[in-house]
Amino acid sequence: MANRPAGTLYRGKVGMWSWVLHRITGVAIFFFLLVHVLDTALIRIDPAGYDAVMATYKTWYIGLGETGLVAAILFHALNGVRIILIDFWRKGAKFQNVMFWVVIGLAILLFAGFAPRHLINVFSHI
Amino acid sequence: MSVIIESPRSRKRSGFNLEKYGWMYMRLSGVLLIILIFGHLFANLMVGDGIHAINFAFVAGKWADPFWQVWDVTMLVLALIHGTNGMRTLVNDYAEREWIRRTLVWLLWITCVTLIVVGILALTTFDPCGDQASLDLLAKDGANVAALCAAH
Numbered sequence: 001m002a003n004r005p006a007g008t009l010y011r012g013k014v015g016m017w018s019w020v021l022h023r024i025t026g027v028a029i030f031f032f033l034l035v036h037v038l039d040t041a042l043i044r045i046d047p048a049g050y051d052a053v054m055a056t057y058k059t060w061y062i063g064l065g066e067t068g069l070v071a072a073i074l075f076h077a078l079n080g081v082r083i084i085l086i087d088f089w090r091k092g093a094k095f096q097n098v099m100f101w102v103v104i105g106l107a108i109l110l111f112a113g114f115a116p117r118h119l120i121n122v123f124s125h126i
Numbered sequence: 127m128s129v130i131i132e133s134p135r136s137r138k139r140s141g142f143n144l145e146k147y148g149w150m151y152m153r154l155s156g157v158l159l160i161i162l163i164f165g166h167l168f169a170n171l172m173v174g175d176g177i178h179a180i181n182f183a184f185v186a187g188k189w190a191d192p193f194w195q196v197w198d199v200t201m202l203v204l205a206l207i208h209g210t211n212g213m214r215t216l217v218n219d220y221a222e223r224e225w226i227r228r229t230l231v232w233l234l235w236i237t238c239v240t241l242i243v244v245g246i247l248a249l250t251t252f253d254p255c256g257d258q259a260s261l262d263l264l265a266k267d268g269a270n271v272a273a274l275c276a277a278h
């Protein structure tokens with residue numbers, strides 16, 4: 001674009017998108033946690049019911065959903081460290097951009113360690 | 127002549143600042159949650175048969191061990207308060223009417239406290255060897271019932 005605004009330090013850049021992702025993943029994890037506490041607590045009042053709910057966790061579609069959930073947790077957790085470093089490390093703000101890509105790189109690495117193992121567990125039993 | 131800026135331009139606030147402690151809590155709990163959640167995911171999804179091994183007997187086995195009891199309760203409390211306080215930030219950002227904002231924030235904390243109480247009660251009063259149906263289910267799930275019930 002010819003007359004693109006010179007831009008800001010923030011809008012449309014890594015700073016903004018990391019914030020958007022952090023927020024979306026935080027909300028997703030929160031709602032999962034609400035359900036997860038309840039489905040786990042079910043074990044206290046209805047053990048057979050608990051096994052029935054866990055059977056749905058073993059289906060391929062929840063298995064895929066859980067893979068996505070772990071991806072969200074990986075990003076949120078690692079980007080959380082980035083936020084903490086920006087706040088407390090003297091050079092944090094200077095390196096926030098690089099740190100974002102380190103977060104993405106580490107998240108992909110850890111996800112590559114997790115996903116095959118989990119997906120094999122899921123798909124070898126259906 | 128140089129411009130004289132009156133000092134102090136803003137007084138240092140003294141006393142208890144709840145927002146500041148909330149801000150610090152998000153960071154402190156975040157660091158602890160990395161260990162707790164990653165350890166939780168590893169123990170439940172990566173080891174052995176992963177998701178496929180999780181059932182009544184699996185949880186009975188974990189909660190026979192004080193180590194996992196403390197782990198799970200700590201994670202429950204830290205994560206729910208962290209998530210709830212994070213959601214409070216979103217409500218403060220997006221709710222346009224004051225009464226809606228206040229109602230949502232109240233709902234968030236009520237949900238948070240309720241789930242913490244439910245979660246702690248479920249774990250602390252859990253007795254997988256209390257009745258015959260549970261014992262049968264343990265056996266069906268493939269647990270070593272005698273050893274497990276001796277530990278509980």
Ligand code: HEM
Pocket residue numbers: 019022023025026027029030033073076077078079080081083084149152153155156157159160163205206208209210211212213215216
């Ligand atoms: C795994 C370790 C985690 C780390 C390191 C972490 C770190 C953080 C940090 C540093 C913030 C920013 C707080 C602020 O700006 O004042 C945050 C926000 C948030 N977190 Fe977490 N968190 C973790 C786990 C969780 C979990 C388990 C949940 C859900 C239950 C969650 C939900 C949220 C939400 C909803 C926000 C608010 C997002 C926003 O204000 O845009 N986080 N987290």
